[in-house]
Amino acid sequence: MPAPGDSPGHRAGAAASPVAGAVVVRPRSAPGLSPSRANDYLQCPLLFRFRVVDRLPEPPSAAAVRGTLVHSVLERLFDAPAGQRTVEAARALLAPSWADMLVERPECSEVVEEDEGLSGWFGGAGQLLETYFTLEDPNRLEPAERELKVSTELEDGLLLRGVVDRLDVAPDGALRVVDYKTGRSPRAGYEGSALFQMRFYALVLARLRDRVPAMLQLVYLKDGTLLRHVPTPAELATTEKRVQAIWAGIRRTAEAGSWEPRTSPLCGWCAHQAICPAFGGTPPPIPEGAVELSLGVRPGGR
Incomplete structure (x- = not known):
């Protein structure tokens, strides 16, 4: 779940520039950290x-808006029954997902270049979706949650919040936390920021469900990389101290x-x-x- 000042979803950038002289009032949530x-x-x-x-x-960026679009498609893809979650079905979701985005955030249309047009814009997003299907078979998955808003309050009163792209729950109750990334995977040794985000989610989920997630999985769609990590209770204790610091x-x-x-x-x-x-x-x-x-x-x- 976004903290105060977070952009919607994760990813489309901030609101359109205000009209000159206008006062922009946006709702604020309780102080906390994402x-x-x-x-x-x-x-x-x-x-x-x-x-x-x-x-x-902040003006919307092409990368952030494309990321929001792809996330929306991957969320909706699991509305279809297993067996019908295909690349073609994912591509077919681009246009309605884009239309819904523009209703909420019309300024997102600014990122589409004239010489590119919607076909080119959808083509770039479609390539990321194709890469997804090389990494996972969505027909073999039944996510327990998608775009799951989570929050928990630490003993010192700090509210932690975030949005988990996907949560898979195994028959034995084991949790897998999945996050989609539309950029490239980090170079070896530079995974710290991405893993901090996932450990943060793991900390919140562990407190909510009284169970340390069994797997943290980052899905990088730009270069087709899966980054997996098994968190430990000691890691999450360290993450809590770092967040408090x-x-x-x-x-x-x-x-x-x-x-x-x-x-x-x-x-x-x-x-x-x-x-x-x-x-x-x-x-x-x-x-x-x-x-x-x-x-x-x-x-x-x-």
Whole structure:
């Protein structure tokens, strides 16, 4: 489940740019943390502020919108009975899934290039779906849950939340947590961020179901790679401590108002360079009360 400032689903980007002079009011949920927002803070505290506190709009990116579309198709695919979950059936779901996306988020249409057209757009998404069928046979699967919103509160009051793409439950009750990725798999030794997300989900599910998941599985559709990991109770205990440490850092930063930028190669994909001090910009003032509303923290420790 998204934390405050999370984009819908995981993946289509933030809301369309507001009309000049208009006040955009979006509902906020209780302060908490999701894997994506935790990674935002670790990547750049200022980016976290822009997304969670200021809730600044970001234009949709082609990669994020395509990811949302493919996730939607893979969720709907399991509505069909076993035996009818084919590549052709998946491709046939692209158009209705896209139409539904545009009803909710019409700005997503901006990512389709004129010279590409819808046929080219669907073609790129279709290739990712074809790769999926080389990695799993959906006709042999009966997911217990799809797009499962999960949340749990730790003893210190921190609310953890997220959305699990798919949860498989074996006859003996063993849990397999599955997440689809439409990008490439990480290079050897660089799996940390992806595994942090999966361990985060495993921690939440273990608390909810009183059972450590037996398998964490990442399905990379760009290069056809499966990344599997067997979590342990000790790992999840370490993950809980790490999440609490990240949240403590967020609270300290919020109380001090020290939302400093942290530059990295990922800055090239940031939608907020124009207002980032690292690139000569000036961040806007934080809206009155936004820090306390978003994070339950008063700047200055008041």
